[in-house]
Amino acid sequence: MSLCFKKRTHTCGELRKSHIGRRVTLLGWISSLRDHGGIFFINLRDRYGVTQVVVDKRELIDRVKRWRSEFIIEVTGEVRERPPDAINPNMATGEIEVLADDVHLLAEAKVPPFVIADDVKVRPELRLRYRYLDLRRPAVQRNIILRATVVREIRRYLDEHGFIEIETPILAKSTPEGARDFLVPSRNFPGKFYALAQSPQLYKQLLMVAGFDRYYQLAKCLRDEDPRKDRQPEFTQVDLEMSFVTEEDVFELVEGLMSHLWKTVLGVELESPFVRMTYREAMERFGTDKPDMRFGYELRDVTPIAKASDFRIFKQADKVVALLWQDELSRKEIEELETIAKEAGVGGLAFMRVKDGTIAGGVSKYFSEELQKGLLKLLDVRGDGTILMTAGDWKPTLEAMGAVRSKLIERLDPPNEYKFVWVTDFPIVEKTDTGYEPVHHIFSMPKRLDFEHPENMVGHVYDLVLNGVELGSGSIRAHKREIQEKLLEIIGLTKQQMEERFGFLLEALEYGAPPHGGIALGLERLVGEMVGDRHIPNFIAFPKTTTGLGLMEGIPGEVTPEQLQELHIKIEKPKQ
């Protein structure tokens, strides 16, 4: 069978008035076909746009009559101006049309399970099952193209700044720390496994040891954890690492990269340097390590006033924080917020109402007039509203109020702003019931060594946060073997375990490892946040569902007994 079609001269998105009179050939999908008897209008679509084709010749109409949406056709004809009353201002090509003098069918199409158009609502599972049709919708294509544009500009910027793009292995070593690994059984070595890389962290450090003092990669990362709207089992990180740098150098580079992206992709000038804030400050002002700084409503420490009240819970608490909200919240609304606060680990959520400059209701009866005045002043109350308060230990109290704040600001219209912030000085480890766990990962350089109280040890560790979303995190790394070993010891690894899991890294640190650091940014989150869409599957061509299934391919799927045998694997299914 011969492939018989004319070469296309233009795309469906580029013809304008300046092309009038030109003879053109377009190839594309029929997005709509309007039959007026003696004249047919075809909207012809490709990824560049839609162009109206007019068919009025008898012999062509006999052919076109049998066509319908999503057939692929070839159209040759002359570009002509539309009659003034037929101009479509909603179409980029709306001033012209192509009068067909020859049309051919290139491919028929079954009636699709849903109409291929932006404004047609479709169940998500159906969209995923027929993702190749979903991807034909212009709005979905825009997301994928946006991603490609961002990727291109990332490469352009980093290449120009002396970075070398290096790929690191996908088949890597399993580590019980951190996220659950996807495992790949070894055929040649029965009972042994590769792990799919969760991130290129260790490899990029080894590249620094190797002397590639500026490395980057658009790295696929694979983590076997339950997905969320902002988390997929496989996703992409903009991973970079530099030698001989301080935190400030990393900030400057990344701010430059962000400014470049916003300027070239969105045409927006970002303000830089970005705001910097320590982890501690972020917690105390916003109750979270990823503050959304598009909104005010900061938390206030009211411990001295609250402790002086007659409210027993407050008197006994380490910390009492308050949040002043602009509206009068109903009993029911406060109860909902209290549920959120309790989930974050506090006993409850107290409230008082402010009306006409005075406090009433809720726990106000435990506060003397003087304390109430102090509260009004401390919270800088102007106008009516609701004061929310909670108490307990430092972290749960702040986190609880942070969760309440997040919930409340959801009610506000998000301003069209990009508020970046560097959150710095994260602790290296956190105390748990069983010992110490890394807050980020365990390869970061502490600012001060404190092996007596590791939980007090702050690191050269930072997150880049945009509009309340963690875009990525990074650090200056521990580039000396002794320090790295000490850190591993703190999280409970024996010498033997260190050797087994990270021996290759520790050894490399002994052969002239430069001071180095970097960052990894979530590409899908970054792209999504540029256009205010926090559903990252929208920026992945073939995403998984929230249970990790691939509905189109039907994965995970069965394998043959022969495959299993070759891999030395026996399946034991869970009992009912």
Place this chain on the structure above:
RNA sequence: GGGGCCGUGGUGUAGUGGUUAACACACCGGCCUGUCAAGCCGGAGAUCGCCGGUUCGAGUCCGGUCGGCCCCGCCA
């Protein structure tokens, strides 16, 4: 692992224990030379996700199960 919401012609929805499951779009046929999500006339199309239970009677109530979305856990 846990919680919430959802599943009804191809698609999106309505249907709040009782007749023949309703509507819009899509689809099929017809008419029409200026439409653009064309219009008009006509038609076909559903075992109400699946299994079981309650009931004289279940799309509707109950239990289980499969699938989706959102959330908690988890995500160094």
